Every structure is written in structure tokens, then in C-alpha cells.
Amino acid sequence: MSVRVARRRSAVRLATAAALLDVAVEVLVADPAASLAEVAEAAGIGRTTLHKHYATRDDLLRAVGHRAIDLWEQRIGTAVRAADAPDGGLRALAEAMIAVGPHLAFLWRNPIFDHAEDIGRRWKSVEPQALTVLKRARDRGLLRAEVADHWLLQTFYSLVYVAAESVYSGHLAPRSAPDLVVDTYTRGLGAP
Template sequence: MSEVVSIEGGPRGRTRKAILDAAMTVLADNSTAPLSDIAAAAEVGRSTLHRYFPERVDLIRALALHVHELSNTAIAEAEPECGPPLAALRRVVECQLDLGPIVLYVYTEPIVTSDPELSAFLDTGDEVIAEMLSKVSTQAATAPPGWARRVFWALLHAGYQAGKEDGTPKHRIVDAIMASLTEGTIRSEA
């Protein structure tokens, strides 16, 4: 994708990263937060924020790429190709939960979803998760293509909500996601 810009080093890179990290925190809590709240959280002036991101849309696009990069890095660091598939899947669930609800925000933000090129780019990088899920999946042949992958991300969304709204501890969320992925959530009575 032509817009991908890695975070540069030095003071300029640190400031840009501070703004993106602040945006992750602020927008995860309040998706309509003004840029002034993000600038305050980043401990920079609003004019500084605008030097890096002239418009809100510029910040949101950069944030989407930043979160995508963090997600892919976390997946790689979880070493999904190592060990038994279920243990690897658990590590990936844990690392994605650590990113928090900003992942959901990025993938549902209208600025992102209305940009076909950006959306297509963001839909890459989790192929290893799809591979892992296919190894452990018991999904019925009637399930649509990509169903396990969609369920994975939906369960992470539920996990973010449980942690934020209910204060459920991370280990319980991970256990619930793993049980849902491997056993389902509803047992039919025969």
C-alpha cells in the first residue's frame, strides 16, 4: 500500500508515535473524541498534532496502519507456528487481547471502511491465524468460507467488551474465547 509509512526515529518519530499511542487510548474510550483530547493525552499542542496530521482523516488512516502493524508484530511474537496448534492459538488470542478495543475501532471506523485500498490492506496479515484455525477447526462443511476467522475476531471483540465493561480478568476472557473456539457455546440436547 502506498500510504504505509514506518515511524521514523529521533524526536520527530517519538512525537508521531506519542500522538498515535495517545489516539489509540483516547479513541478506544471515545470514538468521537476531539483532536484536542488526543493532543492533550500525547502531551503536545494541537498545532503540533496538526503538523503531523493536518486533518482527522489523516490521523485515523495513520492510526489504522499503526494498529495493523502492532497486530502483525504481536502475531509474529506469539510464534503461532511453534508448538501444539491450540497452545499457539492461545498465545495469539492473548497477544491480540493486549491490543485492546482499538482494534475494533480501527476496523469499524467509517473513515477506514470507506477507503477500499486501506480496507484491503488491513485485511492482510492474519493469514497465519486463518491457517491455525483451519488446523484446529471442526467447523461444519455448511459454514461459509472464512467463518472461523470471522468468529475469531468476533470473539476478541466480545473479550474486549467483557474486560472493559465487566472487568473480567484477562485469563478468564482467554479461557472463554478458547472454549468458544474449540467447543462452541451452546450444547444441543439430543
Template structure:
């Protein structure tokens, strides 16, 4: 997800949000941002930020933990409706809403060195896959789709939807339905004239 710090400052600075969510967006926009730059964008002093996170590594780890927690909560939301279209939409909606935080988690290899965070990441990924697998068994998703493709497609849709919202290409309320439609149907045109016996364009009569 390509994020521009200037655009973020115009659209987000006035909105009161958790500090770590702001930090995730700042570090996506400017991965090399210093603690001073992060504090400036977040509207707090460098001293205040330092009281909570003594080093940049501590701050990055805290953002990773926050992102993982958000992902866990997103999967929790579909606990009562696994395997249904409604459940998949809820999962997509929750993950898209937290797109910057999840993108930070997915794109930050330094977090792989944190054993606790890695364990939580693997656990929530498996839980996420379980939701998709249930949908596959219920016939909502294609039975032959490999596990890794299900997950990567889900991540790609979340990433693209969140980025499109960021740049004003997609309304937040429309994003879950568009992502769900793409997940279930792909980008191909719906079949027409099934059983009519008429050849498709390009086929010989």
C-alpha cells in the same frame, strides 16, 4: 466496544504509551473528538499533534495503519505453532491486548477508502484465517465450521474480552484462556455420563 472517556482518563492517562494507541481509545470513546480534544487527553499540545498530523483524516489513517501493524504482529507470533491450542491462545492473547486498536480498525468504515490499508487488511485477515484453518484441519476446531464464522467468532471474542477488561469484569491474564475455552468448547456444559445409557433430563425414561 463502548468506551467512556472519563474512565480512560482515570486509568490510562498516567501510563506512557504510544500516541496512536491513545488516539484509538479516544476516538472509540468519542468518535467526533476534535484534534484539540485528542491532544488534551494525550497530554500534548494541539500544536505538537498538528506537527505530526496536519488533518484529522491523516490522524485517523495513521491509527488505522498502527492497528493493522499490531494485527500483523499478532499473527506473526503464532507462525511456529499454527493449528495448535497454544498457537490459538497466543493469537487471542495478542489480539485481546490490542483490543481498542483492532476495534477502531473494524469499526471505522472511512478506512475502507484507503486502498493500501485495505490491501493490508485483507492480507492479514487471510493470514489469520489460515491459522484458524490449520487448527480446523488438525481437529482442534470443527471441520464443518465455515470460514466466515471462524473469523467473526474470533473477532467477537476479542472484542468482548477487551471490553470486559476495560470495565474491570475480567482480569487481563484470565482473558486469553476464557476466550480460548469459548472458542473451542462454546458455552455448553461438558457432556457427562457418556455411554451410560441414561436419558438426559426432559427425555422419557
């Protein structure tokens, strides 16, 4: 067991269901095939206790998916409200998404969510907020005008994913990641 997970044990014992889901996402991002027993061990609880909260692995996965969207919803408002920033909130969006990177990576990587209508609906309700920020950056001339909305989103998500993975693996400093994402994004899709 890693030191990181071992340190969280005592905190999770007394914490909320959200903390349990945060540990679960760490375990499942590190090993997508991790069992409920491994998640319970990392959280410092018994398997029976975990089963009281989530009867099946699918129940746990769905709960982690909803937690990821909860966190994204909580954080994206900062970027949307940064309309006065010279970049229209682009850096704030990168920072918000990288901060919940492991959760979003779990959503993006897990094929179970391709068919989870409730999670898909929630994702589609938050996504326009991200697009608002990206379109603002485009309207301010930071991005090429002809780039389609879908491509704005997908390339941004890809950069956020790589940055979050790099932060998680220790290859990139958390404070450097948003600037690197924005720089790569605006130079790759940037206006001439």
C-alpha cells in the same frame, strides 16, 4: 480527564509518534467523536503540535488505523509459529489479538476504514495468517470440519472484540481473556 490519560501525558511528551497514536486510540475508542483538541490534551501536547503531525482528523484516523495493523502484524507471528501447540496456536492468536484489542476495535468500529483501500490491502495481507491458525485448529479436530473459513474468522474476531472490550472496561482480567475466548470458540464451533 481520567487518571489513566493524565499519567500518560508526561511519557508521551518525550515519546514517539507511535505513543501518540496509542493515546489517540484510547481517546477515540472511549469517544469516537473526540476532537483533535481532546486528543492533543490527552497526549499532553498542544493542538498545533498535533496538527504538525496530522493536518486533519482523517489523517490522524488513518495513522491510527495503520498503527493497529502494525501491532497486529507484529503480534500474529507468535500464533503462526505456535504450530506445535496442541491447539495449533489458537490461544496464542487470541492472546495476540486481545493485547491489541482497542486498536483492532477502533478499526472494526470506524466506517472510514470501509473505503480506505490502503488499510484494506494491509488487513487482507495479515488476515490469511490468522486463518492459518484457525484452520490448524480445525484440522486438529478442535473445530467442526464443515465450518466455512469466513465464519471461522468472523466468529473469532467477534469473540476477540468482546473480550478486548471486557478487559478494557475492567470486567475481565487480561490473563483470563484468551482462555475464555478459546473455550467459547471451541465449544461453540467445536467438534462433537
